[in-house]
Amino acid sequence: EAGVTQFPSHSVIEKGQTVTLRCDPISGHDNLYWYRRVMGKEIKFLLHFVKESKQDESGMPNNRFLAERTGGTYSTLKVQPAELEDSGVYFCASSRRTGVSLEQYFGPGTRLTVT
Amino acid sequence: AQKVTQAQTEISVVEKEDVTLDCVYETRDTTYYLFWYKQPPSGELVFLIRRNSFDEQNEISGRYSWNFQKSTSSFNFTITASQVVDSAVYFCALSGSNTGNQFYFGTGTSLTVIP
Numbered sequence: 158e159a160g161v162t163q164f165p166s167h168s169v170i171e172k173g174q175t176v177t178l179r180c181d182p183i184s185g186h187d188n189l190y191w192y193r194r195v196m197g198k199e200i201k202f203l204l205h206f207v208k209e210s211k212q213d214e215s216g217m218p219n220n221r222f223l224a225e226r227t228g229g230t231y232s233t234l235k236v237q238p239a240e241l242e243d244s245g246v247y248f249c250a251s252s253r254r255t256g257v258s259l260e261q262y263f264g265p266g267t268r269l270t271v272t
Numbered sequence: 273a274q275k276v277t278q279a280q281t282e283i284s285v286v287e288k289e290d291v292t293l294d295c296v297y298e299t300r301d302t303t304y305y306l307f308w309y310k311q312p313p314s315g316e317l318v319f320l321i322r323r324n325s326f327d328e329q330n331e332i333s334g335r336y337s338w339n340f341q342k343s344t345s346s347f348n349f350t351i352t353a354s355q356v357v358d359s360a361v362y363f364c365a366l367s368g369s370n371t372g373n374q375f376y377f378g379t380g381t382s383l384t385v386i387p
């Protein structure tokens with residue numbers, strides 16, 4: 158089966174612009190997660206969808222970030238307006254069911270650079 | 273609070289040497305899960321292993337082995353007879369029964385195997 162895919166792989170934008178990242182989870186996976194890794198630091202949780210509902214958005218840094226998952230399939234993460242500190246690699250992950258014991262399957266990430 | 277520490281930022285070994293990647297965790301949950309992921313140059317995180325807090329048996333899978341010790345809150349990963357294909361960034365992660373489905377990651381250890 159196809160893995161988690163993310164688009165674009167790289168994005169370079171100027172401060173103040175808007176960027177939208179897309180994630181397609183593994184088919185049939187109801188759970189979708191967004192994480193972010195700022196250079197050299199740990200990968201940090203942003204939010205968790207179960208189907209189209211936000212289960213946990215405790216990691217979202219501020220209201221410049223908006224995540225959606227209409228229809229419970231793919232998800233988008235919009236950053237508007239982007240700031241320099243938003244630079245990093247944004248990972249998406251999915252799992253078939255909800256549960257802390259389950260491994261999450263990760264995509265290759267989108268590298269965002271804000272200049 | 274949940275925390276994962278990977279003190280080794282970068283490790284270089286010569287091919288065929290053994291190497292151990294350290295992972296130390298903190299949690300107040302009595303039920304928790306530990307994971308190791310490999311991030312090759314292609315970028316995606318590849319799931320390697322999951323361990324639950326009630327199972328301290330060491331695990332071996334080919335050249336890979338994992339040593340889980342609750343007494344020292346450690347979950348170390350050893351690669352025996354390293355190969356160039358083992359070169360990657362390795363992440364240790366933790367999920368807990370009382371902290372939702374999010375993973376808490378360490379900062380990763382970059383392993384370079386020199387031919």
